[in-house]
Amino acid sequence: MAEKDLYLQQIILFLNNPEDKELENTINEWRLLNSENERYYQDIYKIWQRAAESAPLEQVNVAIAVDKLSAKIGYNPAEAEVIPLRSRFRALKWTAGVAAMLAIAVLVYNYMQPQKPVYITKTTSVAKDSVLLADGSKVYLDAHSTVRYPEKFSGNTRPIYFVAGNAFFKIAKDASKPFFIHMDNTAVRVLGTSFNINKTTYHINIDVKTGRVMFIANRETKGILTAGTAANYNLRTNKLTTYASINQNSDAWLTGQLHFVDEPMADVVKKLEQHYKINIDLDSNLSRLGKLNASFINNNIDEVIAVLEQTYPIKISHKADRLIIRRK
Template identity: 70%
Template sequence: MTENDAKLQQIVQFLNNPENKDLEDSINNWRGLTPANEKFYQDIYKIWERAAGSAPLEKLDVNTALEKFSEKIRNQPIVTDGVAVKLNTNIFKWVAGIAAILAIAVLAYMYTQPYALTYITKTSTTAKDSVLLADGSKIYLDVNTTVKYPEKFSGDSRPLYYLSGNAFFKIAKDVSKPFIIYMDNTAVQVLGTSFNISKSAQYVNINVKTGRVMFTANSKTKSILSAGNAASYNLLTNKLTTYSGLNQNSDAWLTGELHFVDEPMANVVKKLEQYYKVDIDLDSNLSRLGKLNASFVNNNIDQVITVLEQTYPIKIYRNEDRLIISKK
């Protein structure tokens, strides 16, 4: 290694480790010898600073960068102990040494910094869809659902942004990298499980099918939900309500199955509205009808209406885009 290469390496070492006081004193003393030394230091600093925020090394055009760099420093003197040395005869060989040292410095810097993630926004509009993530996790999207996820996961977590809609998650297990779903001022953290999330402008609803998740609101309120449990968070009032007992119809949009066990009529109506996306008016005098025990698998709304009319003394008819339930 030549004296010039040694000085360059010393500068790079200092830039990577500015807390080293001995190295700092040595560099500062050398910089103060001549203006040329100070300019050389500033040039190296600018290159180092830009390299730290550049694209990954495999994407760099090394030959072009090398040529531009050599043009900038050609015939520029370095002064060491008062002796000026011109870089002209072996410029490319010297620059190659610089490039190698800088490459090591940049690589070391990038290795210790968070990787800049490239995010993809996925929206299902008129049809259900699914997304297979880089870690093997899978997300099933209901219509009108939007999520934002990284093309590749890096670092010590697996982040995803849930913007709106209804989705079912099957998360690949990775204890060292928890999967975190961010929704406004709330978050769900999992290690490996399956669960359903429904998000509207007012509510975030979570139903855990397998495993465990941790729900966090406003970075303060936390709740651990195990399989079979659910939670509902009001984004407007910041109120969290947890339930013991899975809402077995939370993923009906995905499975095509509706199951009712001792379900009050008022609750049946709400779930039919959610699943079939239709408004239903229930006569207040009928809210105390007997509880429903029934299962529907891939049935349309007309088939469900027939079963309800055969089970209860009611009549269901349509009024434009609404269903009216009244006493027979």
């Protein structure tokens, strides 16, 4: 062990093992040498008391910790004042108490105690918003949606929590640190991809645009979803149903684009209701009309109505807060 570190570690060992009488006598002799030694010891003792619930200090690699601290504060042992010590503590180089005290603090709080990440909660109201995560990933939030995420990622994974609403995720690739989106007793595991999640009280809907994701429920893998695949998970029955996402339009809230390929009229109506947030009454005898093939890009509902009326023998009228579709 480097001589300059012996002095620091011996105090640490004594504070963690006060039953060692030989070590206690040696420390006390050194404390009595001068007031500076006593003040230095008391400073370390105060910090040690605050960390009483930490792991044993002797487990810490003092040399590594001190070197890291010295680099951060610009401390050069070769240029420091020499502090004379007797016996086991002689010829140790250190700055006047401050650097050693900071080293103990770093050892106790940074190297021994797990650092809890600071989480931020983002909730949207009536407006859409987005969040840029520390790893470069981006989360686009629909109105009335909530996500919790850390200020920075640490450890071997990148976890966030999607609480409720509708969100589109663009995840930065990092094969060494999988990205996890936690939702109640479920999670989505990602390496690098883009997808949409809609979470309600009883259902989670996932629509993968690029890459692939793993869906996990109750710590069990339920399925692997690839680009062009969607899934619905029922939180009450613990059942995952997968299907092609060609007509899902799950990210229409973000892109403003609706695409229909051979879509039955009944399903078209449901998606129009979701996208434009309106109620539509469709005569039951119209549900078997020919399937729709059309794309709408940033069109308002009146423009969509005009296209539908030109495509089918129907008449659409407004009544209060709803649309009524009838046969001509």
